[in-house]
Amino acid sequence: MHKPVSLRTLCLSILLMSGGIQHAQASNTQDALQRLQRLQSDPELTRQAYAKGEERVTLCSYCHGKDGNSTRDDIPNLAAQNPQYLFAAFEKFATGERTDYVMSKLAKTLTEEERVNIALYFGMQKVHEKESDRPDLAEQGKLRFLQCTACHGSEGLGGFDKPRLAGQRAAYIRHALGLFRSKDPSRASSEMIPIAATLTDADIEVLSHYLQGLNP
DSSP, X not given: OOOXXXXXXXXXXXXXXXXXXXXXXXXXXXXXXXXXXXXXXXXXXXXXXXXHHHHTOHHHHHHHOTTSOOSSTTSOOOTTOOHHHHHHHHHHHHHTSSOOHHHHHHHHHSOHHHHHHHHHHHHTSOOOOOOOSOHHHHHHHHHHHGGGHHHHOTTSOOOXXXXXXXXXXXXXXXXXXHXXXXXXXXXXXXXXXXXXXXXOHHHHHHHHHHHHTOOO
């Protein structure tokens, strides 16, 4: 006769399985990022991946634009983002770490190779330069942004693990910071949550105007 499995044993088994899955997902992401680095270091492989990525961005283009310049105020530009950052962000939707009705489905529909190629394609596009609607507020935002430069860079260009903010629509910056500040479930576990908690409405407003007009 089999002995009944205790609740403690069952919970421990589930935790171990969950940990194993998370480790495998992290390992797969790192492997893909290494392949992306190899693509970027080889001009011919970059050309091939770019062409394949261009073929697969149709669905993305409805919101983010064919060239990665957003078509909606609440959607971010993907143009000129670091491809490694873009891919890693994409993977969070694929694994469920981040949730979004459209992005979660799309990330799971595309293969890992397609996600790599799309990240490379958008990363090689150029941001359409925009001016701030309120130069007076943008000047105040420039001073406030000094506290953001350690992660996002002095020109807002981001990096392999942080997003480019330069040239993002003011409305999107307001929208994104609002989600972080309200601890929206779609932004769960983000390191931006405690940072956004310190921002006032006025801070968010001046930052959004400054970043929209930032064209390094």
